[in-house]
Amino acid sequence: MLIKSLVAVFLAAILTENYVLSKFLGICPFLGVSKKLNTAVGMSVAVTFVMVLSTAVTFPIYTYVLVPMGMEYLQTVLFILIIAGLVQLVEIVLRKYIPALYNSLGIYLPLITTNCAVLGVTMLVLQKVDSTTAYTYTFGHALVNAFGAGIGFLVAMVMFAGVRGRLESADIPKSLKGLPITLVAAALVSLSFLGFAGFVDKLIPLG
Amino acid sequence: MRFKITPKAILIPTISLFLICLVVTAALALTNNVTAEKIAYNELLSKNQSMKNVCPEAQSFDELVPDVLYEGKNEGGETVGYAISTAIQGYGGQVKVMTGIMDGEIIGVDVFYNDDETPGLGKNTSNESFRDQYKGLKADSPIAVSKDSSDGQTVDAVTSATISSRAVTKAVNEACRIYTEQVKEGE
Amino acid sequence: MAQKGLLKEFTKGIVKENPVLCLVLGTCPTLAVTTSASNAIGMGVAATAVLVCSNAVISLLRKVIPDKVRIPAYITIIAGFVSVVQMLVKAFAPAINDSLGIYLPLIVVNCIILGRAEMFAGKNPVLPSILDGLGMGVGFTAALLCMGIIRELLGSGSLFGMQIMPVQILIFILPPGGFFVFGMLIMLANKLNTRAGKKVKTTPCDGCPMADNCAEKTCEKTAKEATLNAD
Known part of the structure; x- marks a missing residue:
């Protein structure tokens, strides 16, 4: 039952609750860094990493520090500072100890601080914690959700990089060139994600 | 590091950042102090409104199970219904439903939180035409969406929002179960 | 003369440097909360309030805050x-809070606000900074309202909750409709800009405060490195 619900959380985070295509979080990197496949993948891996890491820190802090002290109002300030601090820390650690990884991922790290998808993941998951129901999210669910959200970001970025590759060679009206046609393409990609609704429906643990 | 590390170069930024954090925290604590009561009152108000929607005859509510089960009483102190609050995972996020039950029969359903559902689709589960289908159904046997099952008690799903409709139905079933466990067996 | 300058700080954000349609910043809320016109106004007003206040405070503290932090x-x-x-x-x-949901606290990562702090408030006196924030906020609200009206009218056939059209094209209030309407608006803005003989933004990164250490430059750099490594 637990494994089933974790799988459902994971799939839902990738497909039906895709942070880019249905929640509109992280649009800037989605439009800006998706021109080439390798940069799209690099960015997404860095985002996934930071998402899981931030959730692993913010979730316990919120549940065991802020809530018992009645200081939920500090959530926004604290979370954004934790994310910013973590990103810095990861950058320093990577540069010092794993230079190979730093060279491929490190450059994406500074811009993740202000990526709303990361802050969104850490905050949205807390809304699903409701101890009065049996369907509450635990720490494990939160981590899986963060990982799924990152993979969902990756899927969207990779798909979109493919679509944009085609756009480069397409003959499009002059006024649509650049951003407008990119957005229209994004509309079509997000339309295709609407089709996943029925798929995850079978797996969502409604009891 | 490229720049020289002197005590001054570390201390000044640290102290100023610390001071900014301190001031911001103080400002937030102050605002929280001013608004907390009003926010709590707003939440209570919306919950009460929802309980009143599903149990219109009741004048006051007694909390039997905290945050879940409420007993509605009229002016004379007679029980005129039970309001049960349940939450379930919908399409986009949580869906919170208030169900009113009296004598084993559903007298009203109110979807009081579904802001994470898709506007125009899942959000339509809070429309009266959908909610009123539950009225008069029995609490002792499960309810299903007519698309899934044709036996027993059914409701028609909102067009293109089967998942959200199912979520509401599950929440109502959960409320019926709580009613059977807490109220009926206690009698 | 000075007053004319101040007025310019205010008006530039509304048309010439509209943060959404010309600088292409703050795309997330632009797409997410514009399913109805009233949501758009709620978001716009909240973001404007934050923008004006933070611009004012940052401008006040601009000589106190060490550059490094x-x-x-x-x-x-x-x-x-x-x-x-x-x-x-x-x-x-509370109704606005319910309909904006998570996007209300997410104003904190709205690039318009950090962008204005970095590009304007950190370098200019208080009064121009406030006017700059107000102008940008009004421009942001106007763009959001424009999106909101189009999407609500086509998607639910209503305007500010009042039913006025018998036909509804649901797709416009779903996520794909958001991307599509935004694309069309940018196209319109580009067309007007090119007619006025101005340079058109091709990526959302050009006005982004983090642009220096990110996006296109980084992409090009990595792509080059990648090809070098491959060689």
Whole structure:
């Protein structure tokens, strides 16, 4: 039952609750860094990493520090500072100890601080914690959700990089060139994600 | 590091950042102090409104199970219904439903939180035409969406929002179960 | 003369440097909360309030904040104002809080706000900074309202909740409709800009405060490195 619900959380985070295509979080990197496949993948891996890491820190802090002290109002300030601090820390650690990884991922790290998808993941998951129901999210669910959200970001970025590759060679009206046609393409990609609704429906643990 | 590390170069930024954090925290604590009561009152108000929607005859509510089960009483102190609050995972996020039950029969359903559902689709589960289908159904046997099952008690799903409709139905079933466990067996 | 300059700080954000349609910043809320016109106004007003306050405070403190911790300091100040606005909205306009949901606290990562702090408020006196924030906020609200009206009218056939059209094209209030309407608006803005003989933005990164250490430059750099490594 637990494994089933974790799988459902994971799939839902990738497909039906895709942070880019249905929640509109992280649009800037989605439009800006998706021109080439390798940069799209690099960015997404860095985002996934930071998402899981931030959730692993913010979730316990919120549940065991802020809530018992009645200081939920500090959530926004604290979370954004934790994310910013973590990103810095990861950058320093990577540069010092794993230079190979730093060279491929490190450059994406500074811009993740202000990526709303990361802050969104850490905050949205807390809304699903409701101890009065049996369907509450635990720490494990939160981590899986963060990982799924990152993979969902990756899927969207990779798909979109493919679509944009085609756009480069397409003959499009002059006024649509650049951003407008990119957005229209994004509309079509997000339309295709609407089709996943029925798929995850079978797996969502409604009891 | 490229720049020289002197005590001054570390201390000044640290102290100023610390001071900014301190001031911001103080400002937030102050605002929280001013608004907390009003926010709590707003939440209570919306919950009460929802309980009143599903149990219109009741004048006051007694909390039997905290945050879940409420007993509605009229002016004379007679029980005129039970309001049960349940939450379930919908399409986009949580869906919170208030169900009113009296004598084993559903007298009203109110979807009081579904802001994470898709506007125009899942959000339509809070429309009266959908909610009123539950009225008069029995609490002792499960309810299903007519698309899934044709036996027993059914409701028609909102067009293109089967998942959200199912979520509401599950929440109502959960409320019926709580009613059977807490109220009926206690009698 | 000075007054004319101040007026320019205010008006530039509304048309010439509209943060959404010309600078292409703050795309997330632009797409997410514009399913109805009233949502768009709620978001616009909340963001404007944060923008004006943070611009004012950052401009006041611009000589005090050490350059090295500039960005964290700005983020803390902005996050503080966002939380204050969130609490006030929760207390006095709970309906707006419910319909904006998570996007209300996410104003903190709206690039328009950090962008203005970095590009304008950190370098200019208080009064121009306030006017700059106000202008950008009004421009942001106007663009959001424009999106909101189009999407609500086509998607639910209503305007500010009033039913006025018998036909509804649902797709416009779903996510794909958001991308599509935004694309069309940008096209319109580009067309007007090219007619006026101005340079057109091709990526959303050009006006982004983080552009220096990110996006296109980084992409090109990595792509080059990647090809070098492959060789």
